[in-house]
Structure formats: structure tokens, C-alpha cells
Amino acid sequence: MNQNNLRTVTVMRYITPLREGGSLPALAEADDDFKYVLKFRGAGHGVKALIAELLGGEIARFLGLPVPELVFANLDEAFGRMEGDEEIQDLLKFSQGLNLGLHYLSGAITYDAAVNDCDELLASKIVWLDAFITNVDRTFRNTNLLIWHKELWLIDHGASFYFHHSWDNWKANAVSPFALIKDHVLLPKATKMEEVHAEFTQKLNDTVLKELVHLIPEDWLQWENGEITSEEIKDVYFHFLSLRLANSDNFLKQTQDARKTLI
Template structure:
């Protein structure tokens, strides 16, 4: 699996996308494609970008439909002409390496009341979100799009929530993910055991190590921690490896939550 993302230079800020508190934006890059840009200068900073990168690339590795991720560079002069002071500040503090998701033009938000989802795909997405501890993908905020009649996964920036406190990552790694009870696709996830068997055989420590090693060092220079970039990478690697080795724990949690639901 190739975890090497393309790098693009952002050439035009088009419009803010004011969902949530992170102020993502629609932007154009020097490859003439449009991207939903996630900024390092937003609320949760580079940790949200790391979660987006790891969550999105794990999903892609497992064969789930995710828009292409790219590293997106903002020049220091970018945004100086922006009239909105809040956006201008965001762009100023986001100079350097950010993250972009290929923009799915014409996509609509998934609505559980009107859109269907295959039971196998639903089960795979539920398993993924339990694995990466993704607190988003609820009925209120599905983070799913319908594009060209297919379901696409977006926005994994709220995953790996342990890294905001950091101290209890070993405990979190073996903790059932109780918030899975709120997952928008849980009612349709009748094939959790099958998804579990497929994904635990496909994911390996080697693939996890390869992915974690691709986290840009620029995103690992944390002022609030004394850890080196290599030490931070090792924690992400250990978290994912331990969680994978104990996947039965969050699988059972999801199965029990679904039983209660139905």
C-alpha cells in the first residue's frame, strides 16, 4: 500500500465551509483541482490533521471510499487580501503544511431517513470508527456524502481523541468505544463479525508502522509536550497496534449496542 500523499500548493481561497468549529474551506490548488482544506491554525491544530490523515488513510487501506487526501502548502503571502479578519488570522497561522480532501462537486449529505447503505459497507464503517475512536458519524453529524450514487467517508479529524489529553492512551487503546451506540449506520451494521474478520486480517503492524511513519514531522513539533516527533509516532503506532490486538473488545461493544438498539 502506498501511503505517499501528493503535495499541492494552494493558489486560491474560494469560500469558508462553516460546519463545525474548525473553519475548513473550499480552495483551489496548482493542480487545478478543488479541495476541502483543513487548517493547522484551526481549533485543534495539527492533532486534527493527524487524525484526519491516519483515519482517512486507514479507511482507504481497508478499501473504503474516501476522497483523495493531499498535503496542501500555504504560502506566507496567502490570504493577505482576505477581508474577513477571522479567516485572515486562520490563514496566517496555517502557513506551511495543511491537509486537503478532494472536493466532491455536487455531493449531498447522507441522510439515514432517505439514503440506503449496504449492510456490509455499514458494518465496515462502524468497525473502522470504533477502531479509530471516531466520535463523529452520528445522526446529527453523519460525515458521509452521497456522490454519484455512492457513499463516501469524510472528516476523521475528531478521531483519536486520546491525543488531546495524551496521558491515558494505553487505557484508551483497550477501552470499548461506548459512543458507537450513536453511530448513524449502526442499525444497518448486521455484518460486524465479517467486517472484523476481514479487517483484522488485512491490517498488520507493518502497515500501521508504514502509515504512522508518514505523519509529517512538521505536525509533530508540539509545544505542550516534551516528546520528540519519533516518540510521538511511537505512541500512535503502539495505540493502533494494541487496539488492533484487542479488537474483540470494541467489536463486542458495537454488537451489544446494536442488540440494544434493535
Template sequence: MMNPESLRTVSVMRYILPLREGGSLPALAEADDDFKYVLKFRGAGHGVKALIAELLGGEIARFLGLPVPELVFATLDEAFGRTEADEEIQDLLQFSQGLNLGLHYLSGAITYDAAVNDCEATLASKIVWLDAFITNVDRTFRNTNLLVWHKELWLIDHGAAFYFHHSWNNWENSAKTPFALIKDHVLLAKASKLDEVHSEFTQKLNPDVLRKIVNLIPEEWLQWEDGSLKPDEIKEVYFQFLSTRLTNAELFLKQAQDARKTLI
């Protein structure tokens, strides 16, 4: 268990290559600390909301002791990307000037395949509980968002979590949902220790921890044009969402357990 702390900030020096096709176009890039990072751009499809989900989900996972690559704030200056030949990438880079998010690049990692790779029950249960807590819809057989690196399992890509914030309506009700989509989780069948994990995680997490993690969100990611809330008010909604969800954690625990019964 790690205490939430401020993230390091790096400057992006070199765009290396896009990592996959799709709307978000994450990229491999090198920063001024000589490390390589998977960059998530504020100018991509879901904008800063995907970065906020990535930050909150990743740092909650890290606090709970789960293996997540280091997250860093990554700055792109005004001139970056002007020489990029691909017009789509050039536009993405120019729309992403300022603060973005980077994940330490796990060189040589391979994608987790449930048919080939194993995951022991306690770790599987921790990952399932986390994803139910943060309403992460994107850890399925089709897209596991898990990597095997040095024979260990690593969690990546939490940008699809906290999906309530894309409509921003009835977040109170969203916080109390059992999260039925947990039925599609790639590790659900292996998650036989959910009761033990639930007891551990609900003791570790508390309002003070959640407040510190929410306060990591940079103010420049909270200047939303599609709403009337001020940055502090937006942070308060995220905090209240997480606090309410933690208070009602029995709901999503039972949903995961019931969904698992249909698989085994």
C-alpha cells in the same frame, strides 16, 4: 485494499469560501494542480492533532478499501490570505502557513441522510468497525460525515478520531477501551455483518501496514509545544495505540454488537 503510499503535495492558489460555521472553518480552495480541495487548517481549533487524526483515519479507511476522497498535503505560503477581508479567516490563514491537509472536493455531493438514503449491511459494518477502531466520535445522526456522490457513499472528516491525543494521558488504557460511544453511530442499526468484517479487517491490518500509515505524518506536525516528546516518540505512541487496539479488537467488536442489539 490499497498499500499506504506518500501523499501528493499541492500548493494552494485560491481561497474560494468557508464551508461551514464553527471553530475549524474548513474551506473550499483551488490548488496548483487545478483541482479543488476541502482544506483543513493547522491553525484551526485543534491544530495539527485534528490533521493527524484526519490523515490516519482517512488512510486506514483507504487501505481497507473504503471510499474516501484523495488526501493531499496542501502548502500555504507566507503571503497567502493577506488580501482576505474577513479578519477571522485572515488570522486562520496566517496561522496556517506551511503544511495543511486537503480532501479532494466531491462537487455536487449531498449529505447522507439515514431517513432517506440506504447503506447496505457490509459497507455499514465496515464503517462502524473502522470508527470503533479509530475511536471516531463524529459519525452520528446529527453529523453523519458521510456524503452521497454519484450514488455512492463516501467517508469524510475523521478529525475527531483518536481523541486520546488531546490529553495524551493513559493512551495505553485508551487503546483498550471498548468505545461505548459507538452506540450513537448513524449506521449501527444497519451493521449486521460485523463478525465477517471483523475477520476480514483484522487479517488485512498488521503492524507493518500501521507503521507505514503512521510514518505518513509530516515531522512539522509533530513539533508540539505542549509536551516533551520528540517527533519520533509521538509517532511511536500513535503506532503503539493502533497496534494495541488491533490486538484487543474483540473488545470494541463486542461493544458494537451489544449496542446494536438495543436498536433492533
């Protein structure tokens, strides 16, 4: 696997908050002259949401799914001092250092299952991915899918890996069938789960998973409680993914059973 490190950019201009996001993401411009949707370490679930975004997005990319480029986005100390909104000013203040940016898909529209179609193979791939990374946030209410240039793109994986909010039960979560897949927006179209399961379980392995986990910046692993080292944190993410892959038949069956109740 040739998994290159993500590019790092410096944020130059804060353009506007994206109020539809609960963690106050923002549209910003970086020193490479591209615009990015910024996810901030100072928001909501902090660096854990950024780790979920990074791992979820890069696993999706490795599996060949369409995801906007992810970059590490550096926010310097002076950035945001002129921001008039106090809430945003505080967010920027607490987000100094390394954050995460998704390449902005200008002109993209939100996927609507009632209006937009999705190929059954692609739908099955997305459902499998979300069951694997335990992504609770790809529902009819909030699809986290965009249509851009007539193609479907995946965004926002920050609600994945929810085990890390109650760190002690990661092993149980790793082998869980993931019942919440029943709410997935693309589940009705996911008719090719067996085919996708065979492909993805062949592509993924411990070597790939270890390389993906090692993309997590050291800066995001200095957790406040200090009871677990950065290497131990990475080790848990790796073993979670490895164990989940080894027990992937569990969530495959859950997905197939959930589909049957829809038909």
C-alpha cells in the same frame, strides 16, 4: 503494503469558508487545478486534528472504503493577506506551511439515514473502522458521509484518536470498548460485524500500521510543549493502533451489544 506518500499541492486560491465545520474548513483551488476542502493547522485542535484526519482517512482507504483523495496542501506566507474577514485572515496566517486537503466532491449531498440507504456490509465496515479509530463524529446529527455519484463516501475523521487531547491515558483508550459507538448513524444497519472483523483484522498488521503512521509529516510533530520528540509521538500513535487491533474483540463486542439495544 505499497503505501505511497500523499501528493503535495500548493494552494493558489481561497474560494469560500465552509461554515458548517467548527474548525472553519474552506473550499480552495490548488496548483493542480483541482479543488479541495482544506483543513487548517491553525484551527481548533491544530495539527492533532490533521493527524487524526490523515490516519483515519488513510486507514479507511487501505481497508477499501471510499474516501476522497487526501493531499498535503502548502500555504505560503503571502496567502490570504487580501482576505477581508479578520477571523479567516488570522486562520490563514497561523496555518502557513503544510495543511491537509480532501478532494472536493462537487455536487455531493449529505447522507441522511431517513432518506438514503446503505448496504449492510458497507455499514458494518464503516462502524468497525470508526470503533477502531475511536471516531466520535459519525452520528445522526452529523453523519460525515456524502452521497456522490450514487455512492457513499466517508469524510472528516478529525475527531478520531481523541486520546491525543489527554495524551497520558493512551493505553487505557487503546483497549477501551468505545461506548460512544452506540450513537453511530449506521449502527442499525451494521449486521455483518463478525464478517468484517475477520476481514479487517486479517488485513491490518503492525507493518501496515507503522507505514501509515510514518505518513505523518515531521512538520506536524513539533508540538509546543516540547516534552516529547517527534519519534516518540509517532511511536505512541503506532502502539495505540497496534494495541487497539490486538484488543479489537473489545470494541466488536461493544458494537454488537449496542446494536442489540436498538433491535
